[in-house]
Amino acid sequence: MRTVKLSNPIYKKQNSFTDIRYRRSAQDVIPRIEKLRGNLDALALAPYQSNILKEAIGQILDRRELDEKVPPFTLHSFNISEIEKLTDQELPRFLFYRYRYEVFPQQLQLDDFPPCLQIEPTSICNYRCVFCYQVDSSFNKKSNGMMGMMSLDRFKSIIDEAEGSCEAISLASRGEPLICPEIEEMLAYTRGKFLALKLNTNAWFLDEAKCHAILQAGVNTVVFSAESASEPNYSRFRVGGQLERVVKNIKRFHEIREKEYAHSTTISRISGVKVPGSDEIDHMERFWGDWVDQVSFVDYNPWENTYQQPVNNITTACSDLWRRMFVWWDGSVNPCDSDYKSTLCVGKAPENRLSSLWRSPKYEELRENHKNQKRQQCNPCDRCAVI
Numbered sequence: 001m002r003t004v005k006l007s008n009p010i011y012k013k014q015n016s017f018t019d020i021r022y023r024r025s026a027q028d029v030i031p032r033i034e035k036l037r038g039n040l041d042a043l044a045l046a047p048y049q050s051n052i053l054k055e056a057i058g059q060i061l062d063r064r065e066l067d068e069k070v071p072p073f074t075l076h077s078f079n080i081s082e083i084e085k086l087t088d089q090e091l092p093r094f095l096f097y098r099y100r101y102e103v104f105p106q107q108l109q110l111d112d113f114p115p116c117l118q119i120e121p122t123s124i125c126n127y128r129c130v131f132c133y134q135v136d137s138s139f140n141k142k143s144n145g146m147m148g149m150m151s152l153d154r155f156k157s158i159i160d161e162a163e164g165s166c167e168a169i170s171l172a173s174r175g176e177p178l179i180c181p182e183i184e185e186m187l188a189y190t191r192g193k194f195l196a197l198k199l200n201t202n203a204w205f206l207d208e209a210k211c212h213a214i215l216q217a218g219v220n221t222v223v224f225s226a227e228s229a230s231e232p233n234y235s236r237f238r239v240g241g242q243l244e245r246v247v248k249n250i251k252r253f254h255e256i257r258e259k260e261y262a263h264s265t266t267i268s269r270i271s272g273v274k275v276p277g278s279d280e281i282d283h284m285e286r287f288w289g290d291w292v293d294q295v296s297f298v299d300y301n302p303w304e305n306t307y308q309q310p311v312n313n314i315t316t317a318c319s320d321l322w323r324r325m326f327v328w329w330d331g332s333v334n335p336c337d338s339d340y341k342s343t344l345c346v347g348k349a350p351e352n353r354l355s356s357l358w359r360s361p362k363y364e365e366l367r368e369n370h371k372n373q374k375r376q377q378c379n380p381c382d383r384c385a386v387i
Contacts, residue, residue, distance in 0.1 A: 011387070020296035021295045158354070
């Protein structure tokens with residue numbers, strides 16, 4: 001198994017970007033938020049939503065802190081780019097979601113539904129990236145039962161429950177989503193239902209039909225994965241890939257969006273894992289910048305061999321237990337993707353409601369162990385670097 005040497009013993013899931021660049025600078029959205037505060041009482045909001053929005057807006061505009069341990073809620077530069085694509089009517093929904101996504105995990109606070117739902121159309125991938133669990137033959141071997149495709153019916157059931165309860169839906173996790181034969185139908189079914197719909201792809205299968213499916217669905221952010229702008233460096237990290245084909249496909253996506261979807265709100269991003277030997281961000285921006293809106297790097301997380309890592313002494317709770325929930329292709333619901341073999345699985349969807357699994361006894365017990373600095377009692381949490 002190929003591995004990457006870990007330079008930092010802790011992986012902070014909160015704001016994991018090491019750098020992010022833009023084709024254009026983000027505009028000031030503060031006047032829109034000030035206007036929203038003035039009109040907040042006129043909106044038909046439940047008291048719970050209204051209270052969270054007031055707190056979120058107050059922390060943005062007044063820089064009000066909750067306490068000394070929790071920093072105030074702020075909007076990152078990439079959030080501002082997202083808000084620019086929203087209408088004034090959508091802005092309250094976005095801030096409500098973003099506050100829960102950012103602040104709840106820091107406070108170890110929950111409500112009835114995860115702030116983010118990560119759904120994998122398939123666990124199968126055509127790449128064997130050196131920093132990914134797809135290099136683990138005990139996982140990627142089809143006879144071991146972990147490889148498969150989500151059915152359209154299962155996907156629709158999951159989306160039906162998430163709509164109205166969640167804004168952040170990420171299509172991807174353990175596999176390459178564009179491999180799924182029903183991905184175009186899946187994308188079409190999400191249209192108009194979420195404000196933070198994201199698709200992660202290596203772009204290998206990004207043909208013309210899939211470009212149109214992504215753009216017609218109104219995917220808010222499409223993330224193309226790459227650490228390099230040259231060969232052989234690209235295929236050294238993205239084993240099984242070829243830069244020339246990926247560049248061609250991403251150029252095609254850009255051209256289709258520019259020519260046929262002039263009013264598209266989809267943000268395109270190149271995002272790489274920052275590992276030794278990856279390109280410098282300036283070089284990445286020069287190469288990719290004409291074809292995507294954003295270029296970024298995220299911190300490296302040693303999840304390609306979670307189960308083989310030595311037990312560590314990390315006692316800080318994993319924030320993802322309060323931030324997101326993962327739904328695999330077969331409906332298995334898992335608290336994280338570092339546990340890519342699903343040893344922590346809490347049940348299946350749609351056989352069980354996602355809201356019930358989110359607050360299930362097994363999930364809550366795991367959270368309690370983390371809150372009480374007992375993650376060493378949980379495997380593979382006892383050897384995981386994520387906080």
